[in-house]
Amino acid sequence: MLSCKHTIAQGTDYLxxxxxxxxxxxxxxxxxxxxxxxxxxxxxxQTVVMLSKGQFKQPSxxxxxxxxxxxxEVSSKQ
Amino acid sequence: MTEKALxxxxxxVERLKNNDVVLFERVVKEYHSAMFGVAYSIAGPAIADEVxxxxxxxxxxxxxxxxxxxxxxxxxxxxxxxxAKTRLRKESRSVSxxxxxxxxxxxxxxxxxxxxxxxxxxxxxSSPDDLLAADELQDCVKKHMVKLPDNQQQIIxxxxxxxxxxxxxxxxxxxxxxxxxxxxxxxxxxxxxxxxRFQRTGEx
Numbered sequence: 433m434l435s436c437k438h439t440i441a442q443g444t445d446y447l448x449x450x451x452x453x454x455x456x457x458x459x460x461x462x463x464x465x466x467x468x469x470x471x472x473x474x475x476x477x478q479t480v481v482m483l484s485k486g487q488f489k490q491p492s493x494x495x496x497x498x499x500x501x502x503x504x505e506v507s508s509k510q
Numbered sequence: 511m512t513e514k515a516l517x518x519x520x521x522x523v524e525r526l527k528n529n530d531v532v533l534f535e536r537v538v539k540e541y542h543s544a545m546f547g548v549a550y551s552i553a554g555p556a557i558a559d560e561v562x563x564x565x566x567x568x569x570x571x572x573x574x575x576x577x578x579x580x581x582x583x584x585x586x587x588x589x590x591x592x593x594a595k596t597r598l599r600k601e602s603r604s605v606s607x608x609x610x611x612x613x614x615x616x617x618x619x620x621x622x623x624x625x626x627x628x629x630x631x632x633x634x635x636s637s638p639d640d641l642l643a644a645d646e647l648q649d650c651v652k653k654h655m656v657k658l659p660d661n662q663q664q665i666i667x668x669x670x671x672x673x674x675x676x677x678x679x680x681x682x683x684x685x686x687x688x689x690x691x692x693x694x695x696x697x698x699x700x701x702x703x704x705x706x707r708f709q710r711t712g713e714x
Binding site for chain 1: 529531534535539542543546547559563564566569570571582604618619620623624625626629630631632633636637638643647648651652655668670671673676692694695698699701702705706
């Protein structure tokens with residue numbers, strides 16, 4: 433049986449469907465009986481979704497205005 | 511998060527090619543953050559802003575040639591990564607894969623036999639939307655993202671923040687798929703721990 437430590441080390445490959453068939457079976461068996469690892473896999477997924485939607489850095493007004501100007505200049509030449 | 515979702519990809523690109531400056535502004539505000547994360551992790555904090563600005567200018571000049579073979583966001587992220595790579599930071603805080611293995615032995619979450627030492631509690635804040643709405647938590651995530659070793663920071667920004675596929679990432683970073691997977695997991699695992707600790711203790 434996989435240890436918890438080895439199970440969570442495969443968390444990313446499990447979520448991204450990169451595990452071989454037998455590794456996946458082994459991992460699923462562990463997850464069936466281990467609530468802590470089950471929670472971990474769920475939390476890892478929540479973390480990934482959070483990162484994909486997060487807004488960590490907004491552009492300054494000045495940057496936006498400068499880019500809009502650039503965009504309009506280039507667009508008008510097309 | 512923006513108030514309103516962007517139009518579907520086809521319409522989005524078509525309108526951007528046709529001088530829709532209102533939509534362009536929304537696109538800038540939507541994708542700037544992810545582009546900044548990529549620029550920061552590859553080129554370093556000092557010139558990240560500059561790199562993103564240059565990436566936008568390259569994109570503006572190339573948008574009429576964009577054929578939609580990838581999502582617009584992926585295209586922007588690739589342009590940013592390439593722009594950043596040409597200005598790659600000199601001093602590097604990369605941690606070798608061997609050093610990662612050393613952490614394995616000292617991971618205090620687990621007993622010697624590899625069981626959870628103190629269990630793994632459920633999170634109070636658990637849906638991605640609630641996680642995103644918790645400002646202090648987001649500040650904490652942001653703070654720890656930039657503390658990741660360079661190679662982990664690059665890969666988590668390209669993959670999870672930027673949404674690129676692993677093949678593209680391996681090409682950009684010139685690393686093997688198996689190294690990329692190890693680095694991505696170390697980075698995600700670290701961020702899971704940051705969120706878990708914040709939820710347990712309220713501290714960053």
